Amino acid sequence: MHDTQIAEKLDAWTREVVAWHFNEATGSRFWLDFRKKIGWNPETEIKTFGDLSKFGEFQDSWLRKSDVHDWIPKAYVSKPIYVFETGGSTGVPKTRINVEDFRIDYKEFSDYLCDEDFPRGRDWLFIGPTGPRRLRLAVEYLAQARGGICFCVDMDPRWVIKLIKRDQLDVLEDYKAHVIDQSLTLLRKHHSIECLFTTPKLLEALCQKVSLKKQGISGVVCGGTHMTSQFHRFAREELLEGAAFVPTYGNTMMGLAKSESWTEGKTDYSIIYYPPLPRAVLEVVNPDKPSETVEYGKRGRVKLTTLTKEFFLPNMLERDEGTRHPPCEQFPWDGVKDVSPFQQGESAVVEGVY
Amino acid sequence: MLKIPILRQGMPYFSLEEKSLLDHRNGKILAKVSQANTGLILRDLKQYQKSWGRLQEFSTEEILSCLEKASAIFLEDTLPIGKAEEEEQSPEDFLAMQSATTAMPIVMCRRNMDKVGRVLSEMKTVLASLTSGLPFEVLNQGYGEHQGKTVSYFPVGKSFSAILPNNSPGVHGLWLPVLALRVPLALRPGTQEPWTPLRLCWALQKAGIPLSALGFYPCDYSGANSLLTNCDRGMIFGDGNTVKRWSKNSHVEVHGPGMSKILIGEDVVEDWPLYLDLMVRSIAENSGRSCINASSIWTPKYGEEIAEELAKRLAQIEAKALDHPEAPLAAFSNPKIAQAIDKSIAQGLKKPGAFDLTARFRSSERIVHIGRSTFLQPTLIYCPDIKHPLAEKEFLFPYASVLEMSNEKMLQRLPRTLVVTAITKDLNFEKELLEHSRIDRLNIGAIPTCQIGWGEPHEGNLFQLLYRQRAFQKA
The missing domain is CATH 3.40.605.10 (Aldehyde Dehydrogenase; Chain A, domain 1)
Structure with a gap:
């Protein structure tokens, strides 16, 4: 999977994180109770990252149904705790606690950004989901870490999903226009904004109304939803007018995956995401046998393992699929190429002739 | 490539x-x-x-x-x-x-x-x-x-x-x-x-x-x-x-969906054999793939007899290879869809009140394969129970139901329908149909549902959609 050095580092970090979460002095109630039920001792039996398969698949319901306090490691009970949510357009969302993780992840992300494209000391505009999600705080911290401030416009994805399910496309369009109008107001008022963080759809909608170049935007980070290589190309060729473009893949459970830096003259617009190893690992697995990693170049379901001292999440099957991609110089570990929603299903009866 | x-x-x-x-x-x-x-x-x-x-x-x-x-x-x-x-x-x-x-x-x-x-x-x-x-x-x-x-x-x-x-x-x-x-x-x-x-x-x-x-x-x-x-x-x-x-x-x-229909008026129902060819053509032309194909025949009486005669004729329409110069049926580009439709009809037939009469006259199953093409062969369902789930279905192959009801009931029951061919000479029935708001194209007399003129409005008039009249004077 990785070269020896990377693998050793990952194994060592896995042992440290597992020891932390399953230790009475530092671990969370959820994992300590879990240990009592499984009849084996993770502290002694998990020696490598591969050993995490002993936990089996992580169940979504553990995050939906359990008491969120059970997830706070004892070592952090006296710290200010954030709780972030994911999903929840219908029913109970999944929750994850945070202390410093979002800052650590986004500081690391800040170090990866190019200062020329995302100038230090300049301001950011974030257009995307705020509310119970970590993204708003994370992007705000990213701007702060780079010496700027972050203006925010909220887009509530739960409302968007409801509108789509209800077929209220006209209301959806109005809502999108409402979000974009607020963004334009900020861009026109605050000329210090030079960096943008948004989703692909909102970037398209914004560029329908305004020239990024004329607004002085020099760098765009784009993520939060799926992005195709075609969108990537389209953005570079027709939307960005020379602004730098950094695609990201992230979620509340993982943090932020990065992509290989773009170089002028490149013609391959495939987006390959590399997880923030060793804090999170993405694997591409056989959907029917999730313990089995697929070969390089093959598609499969994305499996996430998060390994931080705040949060331990082994073997969670994402609702995404992708192609397993070999390491690159910038990120010497496995990446995931062309991420898209996981597809599985049978043909339905088609009725009606039109 | x-x-x-x-x-x-x-x-x-x-x-x-x-x-x-x-x-x-x-x-x-x-x-x-x-x-x-x-x-x-x-x-x-x-x-x-x-x-x-x-x-x-x-x-x-x-x-x-x-x-x-x-x-x-x-x-x-x-x-x-x-x-x-x-x-x-x-x-x-x-x-x-x-x-x-x-x-x-x-x-x-x-x-x-x-x-x-x-x-x-x-x-x-x-x-x-x-x-x-x-x-x-x-x-x-x-x-x-x-x-x-x-x-x-x-x-x-x-x-x-x-x-x-x-x-x-x-x-x-x-x-x-x-x-x-x-x-x-x-x-x-x-x-x-x-x-x-x-x-x-x-x-x-x-x-x-x-x-x-x-x-x-x-x-x-x-x-x-x-x-x-x-x-x-x-x-x-x-x-x-x-x-x-x-x-x-x-x-x-x-x-x-067209849900197009043939209505046989009470005044002409005794002559129903005269209209069998028209009914078959309405159901099966273009392999039943058009919204203007009939998916239901409504008649005041002789439902079973009409259904049986139609079934005999439809059963003669058999799948042929797609390059055959007289191939009457289209296949399904996705065989799973054909299987799902076939299964859903079979499931529907388990409920009392509907009969697949074509099954009696076909020499093979509804679903057939020629080479690697999968076909569904014409299916005529007689529904003595007009509320049966198979009574108002429309599929992407020659499929129709025969239902019995009076002229009055037809007018009450008629849902939004793309083409109605009403075989009648009864001026009152004709008038009621002309006033009916849920019929898009109306044929009075022996006109197949699939016989249309492209110039006529079809689920709307494009000119009216794209242009509006205004009052205008020029001195």
Whole structure:
């Protein structure tokens, strides 16, 4: 999977994180109770990252149904705790606690950004989901870490999903226009904004109304939803007018995956995401046998393992699929190429002739 | 590998996102179709005001002349298809490719091609019918004399999107009048049938229609929604669920399931044997793939007898290889859909009150395979229980139910129906049908449901969708 050095580092970090979460002095109630039920001792039996398969698949319901306090490691009970949510357009969302993780992840992300494209000391505009999600705080911290401030416009994805399910496309369009109008107001008022963080759809909608170049935007980070290589190309060729473009893949459970830096003259617009190893690992697995990693170049379901001292999440099957991609110089570990929603299903009866 | 482009205002664009178009017989990839992302569509639509302006430089007469030329080009020429200079398609290639991806017999593809060609060559008549004979000068300059009065019409739609189907290529005749009305088009082809709209675009270009008036955007549902939402006017073909969201939008002409029917009046029911051929044709023409095919026969009596005779005749329509010159049935490009339909009918028949009479006369099962093509053979269901779940179904093959009810009950029960053929001479019944608001096309007398004139309004009138009359005086 990785070269020896990377693998050793990952194994060592896995042992440290597992020891932390399953230790009475530092671990969370959820994992300590879990240990009592499984009849084996993770502290002694998990020696490598591969050993995490002993936990089996992580169940979504553990995050939906359990008491969120059970997830706070004892070592952090006296710290200010954030709780972030994911999903929840219908029913109970999944929750994850945070202390410093979002800052650590986004500081690391800040170090990866190019200062020329995302100038230090300049301001950011974030257009995307705020509310119970970590993204708003994370992007705000990213701007702060780079010496700027972050203006925010909220887009509530739960409302968007409801509108789509209800077929209220006209209301959806109005809502999108409402979000974009607020963004334009900020861009026109605050000329210090030079960096943008948004989703692909909102970037398209914004560029329908305004020239990024004329607004002085020099760098765009784009993520939060799926992005195709075609969108990537389209953005570079027709939307960005020379602004730098950094695609990201992230979620509340993982943090932020990065992509290989773009170089002028490149013609391959495939987006390959590399997880923030060793804090999170993405694997591409056989959907029917999730313990089995697929070969390089093959598609499969994305499996996430998060390994931080705040949060331990082994073997969670994402609702995404992708192609397993070999390491690159910038990120010497496995990446995931062309991420898209996981597809599985049978043909339905088609009725009606039109 | 054949690569089908997006046409961005007539200019080929090859996307990095492609969908494979498979030959249903062997699963081999026949072509890769470029997919347009939503942002690209929205960006192009911003140019449509200019495209509309470009079309206004032509008179209606000039456009009609282009369309007439396009008819011959569409029917006879070898045209570009992929990378313009490298890949071309003869009419025979077109038919073979269309048959391979849609599973429609070549002979039927040819018939549909001819039908579309005819709409182009007869556009003058179509336009006259849609505009109730309005002189072209009214369209060209915005006002003029009509029936002794000064009239004026102004355009309310300067861009038009069409979300197109896979089931029957003949329906492409429905959006072509938009060009005659000098409005630029943004087409979203069906996933398995990009062939006809693409060939039409190339033929129209070659005939002199400005490049900028023709957009061809294969895309997903989100792209299709963007086209409909962001063009001034549009049309959509789709199943009940697909079109439901647009059904109350007055800017969109909706072409949902036809649920077309034949009603036999109480006054002529004793003569029912005379109408059997008409009923069979209405059910089975074009392999039952059109919204104008009948999916139900309503009769005041002799339901079982009619059903039995129809079943005998329909059972004689047997699947043949798709290249057979008399192939009467289309196959299913996705055999799983045929299996699912077959299973759902079998499931329905388990409930008392419905009988598959064709099963008695068929020499094989409903589902058959010829080579690697999967067919569903004609199925006639007699439903003594008119509330039976199989009584009001419509599928993508020759399928119909026979139900018994009085004239009065027919009028009460009639849902929104695309074509009603009412075989009656009873003037009261005729009057009630004429006043019925849920019938789109009404045939009184022995006219097959599938016999239509393209100039007549079909689920709406494009001229009325694209133009509005205003009061006008000029001193």
